[in-house]
Amino acid sequence: MQVLQLIDSLEAGGAECMAVNLANALHESGIGVVLVASRVGGILESQVDKAVPYYCLDKKSTLDIKAFIRLKTIIKTHQITIIHAHSSSFFMAYIAKLSYPKLHLIWHDHYGDSEHLEQRPHKILKFCSRRFNAIISVNRKLADWSKNVLKHSQVDILTNFVMANKNSRRITKLYGITGKRVVCLANLRPQKDHFTLIKAFNEVVQVYSEWSLHLIGKDFNDEYSACVYKLINELKLDDQVFCYGSCEDTSYILSQASIGVLSSKSEGLPLALLEYGLHQLPVVTTNVGDIPTVINHKEEGLIVPPNNEMALREALMQIIITPEQAKTYALDFSHKVRTHYSSTAFVNQLNNLYMQLKDA
Secondary structure (H helix, E strand, O other): OEEEEEEEEOOOOHHHHHHHHHHHHHHHOOOEEEEEEEEEOOHHHHHOOOOOOEEEOOOOOOOOHHHHHHHHHHHHHOOOOEEEEEHHHHHHHHHHHHHOOOOEEEEEEOOOOHHHHHHOOOHHHHHHHHHOOEEEEOOHHHHHHHHHOOOOOOEEEOOOOOOOOOOOOOOOOOOOOOOOEEEEEOOOOHHHOHHHHHHHHHHHHHHOOOOEEEEEOOOOOOHHHHHHHHHHHHOOOOOOEEEEEOOOOHHHHHHOOOEEEOOOOOOOOOHHHHHHHHOOOOEEEEOOOOHHHHOOEOOOEEEEOOOOHHHHHHHHHHHHHOHHHHHHHHHHHHHHHHHHOOHHHHHHHHHHHHHHHHHO
16 A cells, blocks of 8 residues: 655645645554645645655646646556545546546545635535545534535544654744743634734733734735734734744744644634644634534633634633643643544554555
8 A cells, every 4th residue: 555645735734734744654654655745845844754755746737737747657656556635636636546547536625714614615626526535524514514515425534633743943933031922823814813813912911011922824925914914013012922934843933832822713623723732832722613622621721712802812811820720721631632633543543544445
């Protein structure tokens, strides 16, 4: 069995991190694996295990013949039997399946805006899904969507996992005071709702002025990010809210933080939340997607309604003023993440699926 993990890019993002983590985890478990980025590489390249064959196809358009030829060469060279396509890379995998009908094709759905699935474009996806041998969804909502909308019979739920990054570098030094830093791992996208977070934090620093907020995530240089910077400036938070863009040294960054926060309006199962748990941070997060099934409110962290500035402010202040309770939250959540969201548990389930397809 030889598996090809296919993703559009290796820029920082949840699906991209999962593709890298999965390639590394499969290799560690002894399963033959190749990682392919169809369009561009990115900051996550440094996290790919050096023993995992990695290729970038440099695809320029939807029907880039040269890129498809490169993919076919990789499939032949490595004798690929399974293509595991993540997110929007399904179309390229579909074309490969047409060329090699004996290939098993799995589509891994990481769609983050699971609160608004009724608005999700799906015509091309539904057409291509006829060639999918199986679909993996990261939560129940996405699984139900694939069954009801795509009408696919083989849909499995595999929750995301995290693993320690062996190649983590120490590059990004956070500003602010040690022990008084809040970090948010989230690309600058509307669904992440940085506005509510910044407004809530503005209220926090009126009382706890020594604290700082650190935004880690890709800046797409669009209207949303411009508005984020404008709000920081208007609230005169330039010395307390810091933006770093995409960073490859997540583990080092989180080792410098005291609280992990997510203020999203919509999520699937965010890897950032699991990263916070892995690094033993007390967590404040919103009640969206599968988050309430991952973390227990007032037992392993604090969960607040989305788009609620007051609730987010109060939760952050509660973590700040009750450090012993916050530490208990962090340790309990860390134990859960390491127990239930480990690479070993995920790979065992995935390998069972692979073997079912092989034996079918």
